[in-house]
Amino acid sequence: MAGYVLIAARDPWDGPEQEQVFELAGSLAKERDSVSIYLTENGVLAARAGGGERWLAPLISRGVSVFADPFALAERGISDDRIVSGVVTAPIEHLVDLLAEGQSGLWF
Amino acid sequence: MPPKCLTFVLNDPPYESARSTTALRLLDAAIRRGYDVNVFAYEGAVGLACASQMQHANPIHGRDAASEDHPNPKDWIAALQVLARQCSVRLDWLNCGQCSDERGVAEAIPGVRRGSPADLWAFVRASVNTLVIPTS
Numbered sequence: 001m002a003g004y005v006l007i008a009a010r011d012p013w014d015g016p017e018q019e020q021v022f023e024l025a026g027s028l029a030k031e032r033d034s035v036s037i038y039l040t041e042n043g044v045l046a047a048r049a050g051g052g053e054r055w056l057a058p059l060i061s062r063g064v065s066v067f068a069d070p071f072a073l074a075e076r077g078i079s080d081d082r083i084v085s086g087v088v089t090a091p092i093e094h095l096v097d098l099l100a101e102g103q104s105g106l107w108f
Numbered sequence: 109m110p111p112k113c114l115t116f117v118l119n120d121p122p123y124e125s126a127r128s129t130t131a132l133r134l135l136d137a138a139i140r141r142g143y144d145v146n147v148f149a150y151e152g153a154v155g156l157a158c159a160s161q162m163q164h165a166n167p168i169h170g171r172d173a174a175s176e177d178h179p180n181p182k183d184w185i186a187a188l189q190v191l192a193r194q195c196s197v198r199l200d201w202l203n204c205g206q207c208s209d210e211r212g213v214a215e216a217i218p219g220v221r222r223g224s225p226a227d228l229w230a231f232v233r234a235s236v237n238t239l240v241i242p243t244s
Binding site for chain 1: 114138143242
């Protein structure tokens with residue numbers, strides 16, 4: 001069964017609606033073999049160590065793959081050594097590859 | 109074996125959101141990866157390829173149009189068209205006809221066509237995947 005890649009492009013601190021992508025990822029992870037989150041734009045703010053663990057650590061422990069766009073990280077001055085443990089930086093080409101593999105993409 | 113095809117649906121007008129930039133980055137990446145790419149532009153996104161976009165001066169900072177060199181998305185789209193040819197893949201960009209009419213932006217750069225939801229359905233059927241990038 002094909003998996004999902006959820007593209008999180010909004011600042012999760014911007015309001016409760018912006019956290020829905022993480023809730024959905026957790027729910028899907030119970031049902032599907034492959035669930036990924038691709039953080040881009042302001043969504044990479046969730047990858048900051050010391051802040052984003054509340055959303056990402058539980059998902060990573062459940063097997064959700066969490067990727068962060070290095071372009072978006074650099075735009076926001078977030079260095080690779082200051083991101084949540086378990087988050088993998090992956091260029092946008094990786095998102096293209098996930099889509100080409102047939103992962104259903106949902107943009108938040 | 110023909111290349112895989114991906115379809116992207118865009119909705120944001122130019123200059124208003126980072127989503128437009130991210131979308132163009134995705135298209136660039138997909139073309140360089142060797143995929144055929146379809147783009148269906150709805151709503152304000154029909155303005156991305158508008159042929160009448162112009163650069164302008166910045167009198168506040170004392171720059172003329174040339175030195176200001178304000179980016180116009182139509183030029184980035186034209187560059188993607190060139191890139192697709194160089195990579196021997198297809199970039200097929202359709203603007204929703206009704207959305208174009210409503211916004212008075214029917215004049216698009218060469219290579220960008222006018223389409224309808226039926227064309228989007230054809231795109232989706234011909235693709236291994238479709239990504240919709242919604243507005244906020």
